[in-house]
Amino acid sequence: MFDGRISSAPHVHRARAVLDARGMLRNCIKVFEGYRARLGSTFTVHFGGLVPALVTADPVVIKHVLRSNQDNYEKSFIQAERMVEFQGAGVVNIHGEAWKRQRKLLAQGFKPNYLARLLPMHQDVFEELMHNFDGEARRGPVNIRQQMVQFTLRLTGKALYGRSMPTAELERIGAIIHEIQNFVHRQIVQPWMIPWYRINGQSAKYQKLRREGDAIALRHIRARLSEGLSKNDFLRILTETPYHDTGLPMDEPMVMLESLQLLVAGNVTSTNALAWIFYLLARHPKYILEIRDEVASVIGANAMDYRNLHQLEGTVRVIDEALRLYPPFWMIDRIALNDDEVNGIHIPARAMVLPYIYGTHRNPAHWQNVEAFDPGRFESRGPRERHPFAYIPFGGGPRTCLGTNMAVMQMLMIVAAFVRKYDFALVTNEPIDIDPSMMLRPKGVVSMKFRAVA
Numbered sequence: 001m002f003d004g005r006i007s008s009a010p011h012v013h014r015a016r017a018v019l020d021a022r023g024m025l026r027n028c029i030k031v032f033e034g035y036r037a038r039l040g041s042t043f044t045v046h047f048g049g050l051v052p053a054l055v056t057a058d059p060v061v062i063k064h065v066l067r068s069n070q071d072n073y074e075k076s077f078i079q080a081e082r083m084v085e086f087q088g089a090g091v092v093n094i095h096g097e098a099w100k101r102q103r104k105l106l107a108q109g110f111k112p113n114y115l116a117r118l119l120p121m122h123q124d125v126f127e128e129l130m131h132n133f134d135g136e137a138r139r140g141p142v143n144i145r146q147q148m149v150q151f152t153l154r155l156t157g158k159a160l161y162g163r164s165m166p167t168a169e170l171e172r173i174g175a176i177i178h179e180i181q182n183f184v185h186r187q188i189v190q191p192w193m194i195p196w197y198r199i200n201g202q203s204a205k206y207q208k209l210r211r212e213g214d215a216i217a218l219r220h221i222r223a224r225l226s227e228g229l230s231k232n233d234f235l236r237i238l239t240e241t242p243y244h245d246t247g248l249p250m251d252e253p254m255v256m257l258e259s260l261q262l263l264v265a266g267n268v269t270s271t272n273a274l275a276w277i278f279y280l281l282a283r284h285p286k287y288i289l290e291i292r293d294e295v296a297s298v299i300g301a302n303a304m305d306y307r308n309l310h311q312l313e314g315t316v317r318v319i320d321e322a323l324r325l326y327p328p329f330w331m332i333d334r335i336a337l338n339d340d341e342v343n344g345i346h347i348p349a350r351a352m353v354l355p356y357i358y359g360t361h362r363n364p365a366h367w368q369n370v371e372a373f374d375p376g377r378f379e380s381r382g383p384r385e386r387h388p389f390a391y392i393p394f395g396g397g398p399r400t401c402l403g404t405n406m407a408v409m410q411m412l413m414i415v416a417a418f419v420r421k422y423d424f425a426l427v428t429n430e431p432i433d434i435d436p437s438m439m440l441r442p443k444g445v446v447s448m449k450f451r452a453v454a
Ligand code: HEM
Pocket: 075, 091, 092, 093, 103, 156, 261, 262, 263, 265, 266, 267, 269, 270, 273, 327, 328, 329, 332, 333, 392, 393, 394, 395, 396, 398, 399, 400, 401, 402, 403, 404, 406, 407
C-alpha cells in the first residue's frame, strides 16, 4: 500500500484524520464536506489515519482518472478485496481482460432494444407490487424506502431470473445486502479493525449471510432453468451466450455470482435514488402536478412502454436533479497503478483516488445555487455548458454503470405510476438528513402518506 504523500494537493493532517475517524463512520460526507470547504475541491486524507487517499470533486481530475488515463487506474482494495470477500469476483470488481470479457457479454442484457422487450414482462410483477402497495397505503403512512426495496428487488429479480420472487425471500435478500454493506463500510473507515473482525467471528458471521443469499439466487436459477427459458430471459444470456475465446457459456457458479452482483448493484442504488426522489417530490409538490400532467399527455390511457417512458422529459429532469443532490453512489474508488500527474497534482503509484460524486455535484465552480432543488437546470441548454464530468451519478468512462438504461427505465416507470395514482406528503416536515455508508441513504425512516387521486 502506498504510504507517501500525494504532492501539491492540500492535505488533512493525519492526527485530524484519526480524530475524525468516528465522525467518518457516522457520516463520511459531512466530514468530507468540511474538508472541501476548507481545502478546496481536491485534497488528501488518511482514512482512519491509515489509508492515504486523494479525494476529488474536480471534474477535470475525475475525467482524467475515469476516462483519459483510465488504464492507469483499477478499482481499489475496497472493491478488489473487501467486496470480493462478500460478492465473489465478477464484473463489478474484476479488472483487465477478464473484466472486458465479462462486461461485453453482460452488456447485451442492458441494450435499449432488449429492455424494450423486457418491460412488458415486468407488467404482472409491477401490477402486483402496486396492488400490495395500495393495501399498505390505505392502512396508514408507509416507509417509502422499504417499499422501494421491494419494488427494485422484485423488478430486477424478475428481469434477471424471469420469475417473481416471494416477498419473504426478497426481504431476506434486502436485509442481507444491507447488513453486509454496513460491515464493509465499517472496514473501510476503520481499517485497523479488520484483523479483530477475523478473530471475533464477525467476518465469519457475514460470510454465513453471504452463503444464505447465494443459496436463494441458486434456487431461482435452477427453478427457472427447469421451467424452461423464454426468448427474452436475461438468464438465457448468462447461461447460453458463448464467450468469444472459449466458445463456452458461463458455468453455474459464475451465473449465480454475476446475477447476484447485478441484483445487489441494481437494488442498493435504485432503492435509495427512489426514496430521495419521493422525498424531494413531497417537499416540492408542484412537480407532482407537473409530472401528472406530463404522464397524462404523453402516455394517457396507453400502457407504459420503453419509448413513451423516455418521452417524459420533465420527469427525467426531476430524476436527474434528485440524482445530482443525492447520488446513491456518492464516491467511486480507484487505485493508481503507476505514477501519474493531473492538473499539477502528482499521484504516486498505489495511491488511492476517490472521485467524490456528492462533492462534484455540489461544486460551486460548476453549479449555481448548489443546494436548491431545481430540475430546470437540466433543460436542454444546461448539459452543453457543463463539464461532462460535473454530473456523474452513473460514473464515467468505460466502467460507467452497466445498468444505467435499466435503472432509468425502472425509475421512470415507478415515478410515473405513483404520481398518476397518488398525491403524497411527508408525515413530518423536518428535513431528512443523509446517511452515507456504502450508499447514500436517507437517515431514518422516510414516512409518507399516500392518497389515491385516480
Ligand atoms: C439509480 C441507480 C443506479 C446508480 C446511481 C448506479 C451508479 C453506478 C456507478 C456510479 C457505477 C460506477 C462505479 C465505479 O466506477 O466504480 C456503477 C457501476 C455498475 N452498476 Fe450501477 N447504478 C445504478 C443502477 C444499476 C442497476 C439497475 C444495475 C443492474 C441491474 C447496475 C449495475 C452496475 C454494474 C454491473 C456496475 C459495474 C460496471 C463495471 O465495473 O463495469 N447499476 N453504477
